[in-house]
Amino acid sequence: xxxxxxxxxxxxxxxxxxxxxxxxxxxxxxxxxxxxxxxxxxxxxxxxxxxxxxxxxxxxxxxxxxxxxxxxxxxxxxxxxxxxxxxxxxxxxxxxxxxxxxxxxxxxxxxxxxxxxxxxxxxxxxxxxxxxxxxxxxxxxxxxxxxxxxxxxxxxxxxxxxxxxxxxxxxxxxxxxxxxxxxxxxxxxxxxxxxxxxxxxxxxxxxxxxxxxxxxxxxxxxxxxxxxxxxxxxxxxxxxxxxxxxxxxxxxxxxxxxxxxxxxxxxxxxxxxxxxxx
Ligand code: ADP
Numbered sequence: 591x592x593x594x595x596x597x598x599x600x601x602x603x604x605x606x607x608x609x610x611x612x613x614x615x616x617x618x619x620x621x622x623x624x625x626x627x628x629x630x631x632x633x634x635x636x637x638x639x640x641x642x643x644x645x646x647x648x649x650x651x652x653x654x655x656x657x658x659x660x661x662x663x664x665x666x667x668x669x670x671x672x673x674x675x676x677x678x679x680x681x682x683x684x685x686x687x688x689x690x691x692x693x694x695x696x697x698x699x700x701x702x703x704x705x706x707x708x709x710x711x712x713x714x715x716x717x718x719x720x721x722x723x724x725x726x727x728x729x730x731x732x733x734x735x736x737x738x739x740x741x742x743x744x745x746x747x748x749x750x751x752x753x754x755x756x757x758x759x760x761x762x763x764x765x766x767x768x769x770x771x772x773x774x775x776x777x778x779x780x781x782x783x784x785x786x787x788x789x790x791x792x793x794x795x796x797x798x799x800x801x802x803x804x805x806x807x808x809x810x811x812x813x814x815x816x817x818x819x820x821x822x823x824x825x826x827x828x829x830x831x832x833x834x835x836x837x838x839x840x841x842x843x844x845x846x847x848x849x850x851x852x853x854x855x856x857x858x859x860x861x862x863x864x865x866x867x868x
Pocket of ligand 1: 594630634791826833
């Protein structure tokens, strides 16, 4: 796999960037799901957002470029699937007729193998999945981005500008809040607009009575949004069913549950689609 012809930030006249832009020109809305660090539920949110949008009738692509832990194939029961090639072009793997998926995980032979690529190779593969996959015409492309504010998320945001919007996922603890503050500043430095912030693992949803109990400090995300002028998209409680569904490859939003977690996820899907251009 080759990297970008120009390397680094995309200059205006870079042929590789022009090809990437042309390849994604049939996509109306590009949503990058970002987090300050790993383990906050970014892939869970990205996957349920993509599935939720597809179930709402939109034509959706889900691109998992989290090179450090590509978990989307597992979350959608697609692990081990080999994507097709047509006329030398990689095809998204269909989860349904409304949702096509591509993941770095499909390119790694053994699921247990770590992705041991040096930085330029990682960004090269990420760019290739944006540039050389047959994404076609879609209402949304949801991108599960590597966490943090390093080279890989920088490459995703730079290559997708000026159109991509960011959803930042965080947890309520103060350390995560400090990370997310960095993520917001990072997006602003790159010029990527932020659709809003999702506070995940916020309170505990009791599987018996459905009530949500606060565990840690509440409203960290709301306060941060107010302070930094970012919309608050909602809070998703800690829910054992979300873990079980993810482990079994059944996206939570497709299970037809009526509980606070389902309501929170649906509300986020609703806000993202209301903000979109269709
Ligand atoms: P990230 O992409 O940020 O590394 P993941 O989406 O892979 O995080 O989630 C990490 C773990 O946390 C997974 O086991 C997932 O099932 C679990 N998880 C995510 N969100 C929740 C939640 N709201 N309640 C309970 N567990 C969650």
